[in-house]
Amino acid sequence: MSWISKTFSSSIGRKIVMSLTGLFLCTFLVVHLVGNLQLFKHDGGTAFNVYSHFMGTNPIIRTIEWGLVLGFGFHIYEALMLTRRNQGARPQKYVANHSEQNSEWTSRNMGILGSLILIFLIVHLYNFFWRARFGGLDKIGGTDVETRDYDNLYMAVVSSFHVWWYVLLYVAAQFSLGYHLWHGFGSGFQTLGLNHRKYTPLIKAVGYGFAVVVSAAFAAMPLYFFLFTDDNGQLTSAVSPLVHSLTLALK
Template sequence: MNWFTKTFSSTVGRKIVMSVTGLFLCSFLVVHLLGNLQLFRNDGGEAFNLYSDFMAHNGLIRTMEWVLLAGFAFHIYDALVLTRRNQAARPIPYQNNHPEENSSWASRNMGLLGTVILVFLIIHLYNFLIPARFDGLDPVNIDDVEYENLYAEVVYAFKQWWYVLIYVLGMIALAYHLIHGFQSAFQTLGLNHKKYTPFIQMFGYAFSVIVCLAFAAIPLYFFFFV
């Protein structure tokens, strides 16, 4: 086993991979949110369908989808490995252990939060990505050009109360996951300083809440107002 493999299979190496992939996935959230905000435009879904068509047929975007998939895979796999290592290192919990005194609820339940997010992601991909990529959607005419009407799928999905509930719960789990993970990622990468850490924590908290609230607002808007 060479030094590169040893480094990134060690606990410290896996934490670095977790941090880098986590921050990369945060950048994806911003891009994805900016595209989804087209749904709020009062144009019958025209802007969103044009955006979806661009994302589906742009070669660079399609390549980045594989990079994104790899980022998710590494992030999830390293999370599982690190969790098992932590459990193996401490198979018997301390008798007088009060973790709530020195750690947040989110930090103690990152595995649970990650599982909820993964379940949401699978359901979300099943509802939108698979029909758009493989099943083919009904066409809609925009400026005498036919595009797949993904907007209609969004409207239908967000009129289902159970899916809106799953989506909102997924965003709540994601917010808590990000609140801890954002600051933890910078700390793992060595960017921990008494002068900058408070700002990173504040920015991470604001990022987590604002992004997840914006995502959650989309299904609620369609369910109650469209």
């Protein structure tokens, strides 16, 4: 099987793994974002808790979860291997290098952006995923027989997002994610050879839109709880009438 190992240890082979895992992780972002939008539902967190219980217990989701672990693992591993090769390719730097005149900052700093995202990911997983999976969360309680034994992840979210430095970390991480996607989305297609003068401008535009929408929507979550809700996730009285009228208007 040496042709397989040769393929995936070549510079292009490694880039192809980077691109496939990167685009796969983009699909994860969509699922994660759409699910988390339930945080904005004004039901005391019921919908979000039911959703998170489903995600934590459904056997299909739990299986796909391993794919996600592998996706992150290979993306990070290949990034390290490629970075090592690339740094070895130019051991002596230029005295004067004006790369800002021929390329974008985001494109040249994917490693730094990715590392920032990784730091965020570790904090994020520890705070929510780890507690949801291995205990440490309160139960919902109440009278509903079906849901009273579910973990109350919603309250963990609410309390975390009332800590100022935690909110700051989340928003900063979304900037890193946004810039990472700004280059990464289109770059993934280019690496797979999917470049065509008709479609590449469209792919790039979709990538830029994807980067902005996904990172802004994720950043909106901690900001929303920090700025507009009390310790129980209820809207503070100042914003409550506004949201109420908006909800009525949407109905």
